[in-house]
Amino acid sequence: MRQFTRLRSLLFAPAVRPDFVAKLADRGADAVVIDCEDATPANAKAEGRANAAALAGDVAANGTQVTVRVNAEPTKWFADDVRDALTGALTAVVVPKIETMAGLDRVASALDEAGHGQLGVIAGIETALGVADARVLLAHTRVVAGYFGAEDFIADMAGVRTPGNAEVHYARSAVALAGRLAGVPVLDQIVADFRDDVRFRHEAAEARSMGYVGKLCIHPGQVPLANDAFVPSADEVDRARRLLEAYDTASAGGVAAIDFEGQMVDEPLATQARRIIALADRP
Template identity: 55%
Template sequence: MRSLLFAGATRPDLVAKLPRSRPDAAVVDLEDAVPADHKEAAREAARRLGRELAAAHPSLDVYVRVNAVPTRWFAGDVAEGVDPTVAGVVIPKLEEPAQLAALRSALADHGLGGLRVVAGIETARGVAHVERLLDLGVHAAYFGAEDYIADMGGVRTADGDEALYARSRVALAARVAGVIAVDQAVVDVRDEEAFRRDAEQGRAMGFGGKICVHPRQAELANAAFGADAEQCDRARRLLAAWEAAAAGGVGAIEFEGAMVDEPALRMAREVLARGGA
């Protein structure tokens, strides 16, 4: 899940355009993108748009983001806003295992028990409990930095250090649990260079993809979290050199000026996996 691209359920024009930038996953949003006084009316649209998008684009994973479990909209969102043909649901601001149990119960009650769950970790309590939450069988998790900083009473800065601890903890918990980790959004949709830098840092931290709030960001995320031909070629050459050395009983080699051992081999294999090689 290199790119998780969102559009509001009240904007069918934007939802229809979601596949154009080739995101790995598209989200029809009932939460942040829909004002409070439009949420109930948006449910029918979310269900219809999700169904139509999934039918028209079978290779695209389509999700619906419902409102958080403690809100007054949650139960109605699950009952009326989620079509059984979509890939799954996104549950924002997940904080307690009991909330995940409530989601699963609600999904089962409406014949949706087979859908995937993407967990939003975006509050202080969610970060504090992230290891427990991600060990409960979710498909993926994203780190929502803006909500997290607001919940902490913090301030957003250009270097992003205020989110580094929580961001790292989500990436680590996801790796331990074996689930996909999706990195924070970049809300300035005009600054592509800032998005590239942030995506590269997220990739270096172990995230597998990124929240996208604009179609162009999905294209940038796919590039950042994939692997190009040059990277794949280098990985293949490194692995070939290692295999040749190992056949001769050598346990570590020098490749392009750097010593290579097992961690470097794992990273090379990861590059090939990201590149689809």
């Protein structure tokens, strides 16, 4: 199966807006989604599928990682989406509202039968059952990445969305943990108010601290914010390099813990510093 090179930003565009889709390759996102699900109304599903199939190759031509989001497996549109909307130009297929291993098995079988055995799944974890079983679901052999969908999750919970995100803190953390245990990258929830850069930056910083590798973007203006948020700052990298230099010197002399700028540093903190440097050194 194909794997993603980087997933700091995953930008969505409605499949029924070919003008938006045509511009995806120029937006700077690590990967893009031609959306046949929520952004495509029920009376335009066939149009969305046709656009996705026709335009994906053009978007991917310059090296952009392209995906298509199909409708959820239990819906009446899923089979037609798999048959008509997917092409060989895709890096993966985005499948929303994943809840059971049996459902994922049916997704895998449908992809194989349609001749898309090379396509992995970005699994949408966005319902109560999906969050509860996220560790198992994200470990499915067909899953290459996942995302947490806060809006659908709260709708399923009959809850209320708030700016502080307290109502999704547990679920958001659970999906990040599940991704880590499954060994797949996971992306954080959308920020619906695409004009609120302050909130986006705040959420992205939270998400990185929780272990998310990137964020879902619903507007091109959110892409550079996500790309910046999920790489270490110059100050972080500088401190990590100095910390490791001091720690490695001490370790070579048989000392396992040191005082570094007023902080006790041992192997766990050294591991964190190594990860910061490795992330910063990625092309």
